[in-house]
Amino acid sequence: GDAFLPAPQSISILSTNMKHFLTWSPVIVQGATVRYSVEFQGEYEREYANGSWVPISECSLTTATVCNITEDISATVAYKLRVRAQLGTTRSQWGTTKGFFNRAMTSLTPPLLMVVADGHHLLVELADMGPSFQFRVLYWKKGQESRVQQKVLKEVSSVLHLDTMEAGAEYCVKAQAHVEAINRSSSFSPTQCVRAQGDKSMWL
Amino acid sequence: SGELYCSLPNPRNVRFESVNMKNVLHWSAPEGSGDGVLYKVKYAVYGVGKWIRKPECRNINRTWCDLSSETSDYEEQYYASVKAFLNGTCSDWMETARFNPLTDTKIDPPMVSVSSTDKSISIILTAPEKWKGSPEEESISLLQVYPGLQYNVSVLNKKTKKRWFFSISNNTLVVPWLEPGTAYCVSAQIHVTTPLLDSGFSKEHCIATLKDK
Amino acid sequence: LGACRVSMSMAEIRAGFAAIKANIQSRDPVRSLSILSHPHSLHKVKSSDRCCIAHHLFTFYVDKVFRHCRTEDSFVNRKISSIANSFLSARRKLGQCREQNNCVCGEESTEKFKQILANYEGLNVTSAAMKSLGELDILLDWMEKSR
Numbered sequence: 001g002d003a004f005l006p007a008p009q010s011i012s013i014l015s016t017n018m019k020h021f022l023t024w025s026p027v028i029v030q031g032a033t034v035r036y037s038v039e040f041q042g043e044y045e046r047e048y049a050n051g052s053w054v055p056i057s058e059c060s061l062t063t064a065t066v067c068n069i070t071e072d073i074s075a076t077v078a079y080k081l082r083v084r085a086q087l088g089t090t091r092s093q094w095g096t097t098k099g100f101f102n103r104a105m106t107s108l109t110p111p112l113l114m115v116v117a118d119g120h121h122l123l124v125e126l127a128d129m130g131p132s133f134q135f136r137v138l139y140w141k142k143g144q145e146s147r148v149q150q151k152v153l154k155e156v157s158s159v160l161h162l163d164t165m166e167a168g169a170e171y172c173v174k175a176q177a178h179v180e181a182i183n184r185s186s187s188f189s190p191t192q193c194v195r196a197q198g199d200k201s202m203w204l
Numbered sequence: 205s206g207e208l209y210c211s212l213p214n215p216r217n218v219r220f221e222s223v224n225m226k227n228v229l230h231w232s233a234p235e236g237s238g239d240g241v242l243y244k245v246k247y248a249v250y251g252v253g254k255w256i257r258k259p260e261c262r263n264i265n266r267t268w269c270d271l272s273s274e275t276s277d278y279e280e281q282y283y284a285s286v287k288a289f290l291n292g293t294c295s296d297w298m299e300t301a302r303f304n305p306l307t308d309t310k311i312d313p314p315m316v317s318v319s320s321t322d323k324s325i326s327i328i329l330t331a332p333e334k335w336k337g338s339p340e341e342e343s344i345s346l347l348q349v350y351p352g353l354q355y356n357v358s359v360l361n362k363k364t365k366k367r368w369f370f371s372i373s374n375n376t377l378v379v380p381w382l383e384p385g386t387a388y389c390v391s392a393q394i395h396v397t398t399p400l401l402d403s404g405f406s407k408e409h410c411i412a413t414l415k416d417k
Numbered sequence: 418l419g420a421c422r423v424s425m426s427m428a429e430i431r432a433g434f435a436a437i438k439a440n441i442q443s444r445d446p447v448r449s450l451s452i453l454s455h456p457h458s459l460h461k462v463k464s465s466d467r468c469c470i471a472h473h474l475f476t477f478y479v480d481k482v483f484r485h486c487r488t489e490d491s492f493v494n495r496k497i498s499s500i501a502n503s504f505l506s507a508r509r510k511l512g513q514c515r516e517q518n519n520c521v522c523g524e525e526s527t528e529k530f531k532q533i534l535a536n537y538e539g540l541n542v543t544s545a546a547m548k549s550l551g552e553l554d555i556l557l558d559w560m561e562k563s564r
Binding site for chain 3: 248250251252253254279280281283301302304306307352397398399400
């Protein structure tokens with residue numbers, strides 16, 4: 001086991017919408033399958049547990065060069081990640097992320113929103129973004145931009161009733177995602193406008 | 205009680221089954237024990253060093269024992285234990301896991317009552333009550349136990365087959381501007397965020413809006 | 418928590434604890450002793466003292482409990498790390514809040530916290546730490562009830 005194996009390079013974290021992935025460049029050894037193991041260290045481990053590291057079993061001796069660390073980055077503190085290569089009994093040095101990663105740095109995208117008018121009822125459908133998310137939905141009657149109303153929605157797996165609309169009026173809606181755990185919000189989705197059913201055709 | 209050596213197989217799967225904090229101890233008979241097995245039950249408040257016998261569940265042949273009144277303080281946690289007897293021999297005491305009435309209970313769906321006019325339906329939701337020992341006792345709504353309790357309400361237009369969802373904190377909902385002479389079916393669920401507790405959806409209550417005058 | 422409104426991911430901590438509750442509590446064979454709930458209950462703490470007691474309790478868990486809860490189970494260790502780091506983050510906020518609101522601990526509550534430490538010191542360190550971790554839902558129930 002004394003052959004030299006270089007540590008993985010280009011170690012970085014991709015984090016979008018509170019889903020975090022560690023990636024690295026493969027270590028190339030001709031004709032051989034190199035495996036990798038990943039460990040994390042939170043602020044607690046650094047400050048109170050002698051700088052210990054916690055292995056991620058799903059990414060132990062994996063051949064992939066990416067590891068889903070979402071489940072383990074589950075506190076809003078500074079984390080470090082490291083990965084090493086292994087070929088047979090030969091192990092490389094650990095390659096460690098430069099600086100720290102805090103999930104508050106995740107990039108948040110605006111929610112996918114669909115607005116529907118059903119008679120006099122203003123309805124929205126929002127794509128689920130995961131358990132950490134809730135949605136701030138703003139809506140207003142077109143022309144009355146100063147009288148914006150707001151609803152905060154958590155349950156999103158269906159068509160949600162927002163409000164009832166005045167006959168024939170046009171209403172506009174936009175939404176942003178909010179993550180309470182990191183106290184941040186995405187930008188707003190594009191505004192969508194729909195028109196309520198008019199009076200004359202109303203069941204005469 | 206003269207139990208020197210207990211060679212009877214143990215009761216199995218000893219656990220609390222709890223709905224709206226009606227906390228009932230359940231177990232399965234010892235393997236291969238056949239008829240004639242009797243049981244006795246004891247319980248303990250976690251952190252207090254005393255096991256307490258349950259007289260009403262002494263020498264019983266059923267495999268459950270209602271411990272609701274003994275475990276009604278949901279600021280405490282509990283253990284319960286069962287021992288089996290047959291033909292002069294006995295089993296070991298078999299314990300539950302630690303039982304926390306607040307987090308380990310299941311919640312029934314809310315009661316739903318619906319009324320209608322020609323263009324609207326009104327929905328009143330009532331959260332279930334916490335179990336109580338007798339009708340005279342004061343009723344405690346689960347709303348008081350779980351202050352963050354919310355309702356998810358589903359309204360289905362039977363004609364268009366379109367279903368809308370409402371998420372509300374108070375217990376009344378009026379849905380205006382509906383189609384006259386149309387059947388709408390309503391069902392509701394209780395949702396508590398922390399501790400995470402969801403009831404199932406209630407059965408559907410259908411009502412038709414009145415025909416247009 | 419009295420004067421302190423601290424946003425912390427209670428749902429995440431609850432989920433983390435729920436995932437390991439049975440495992441951790443099964444490692445605590447002592448039914449007759451509790452760290453947090455006997456002889457005095459947290460639920461009897463005056464509301465004005467809650468902010469201070471909560472900060473003390475978070476410090477207690479961070480300083481004394483989590484470090485002695487390492488197990489042979491990798492899944493359990495990862496969940497303990499997640500809870501410990503969440504407690505660290507929450508304690509920081511509680512600490513800031515205590516300073517801003519000058520939350521003081523009353524005599525009664527100081528006595529209560531001393532009792533908790535005495536309960537803890539009464540057991541060997543690993544048993545005490547595992548028992549304290551197994552009582553996390555007692556702490557979380559109290560904190561939520563106090564909101």
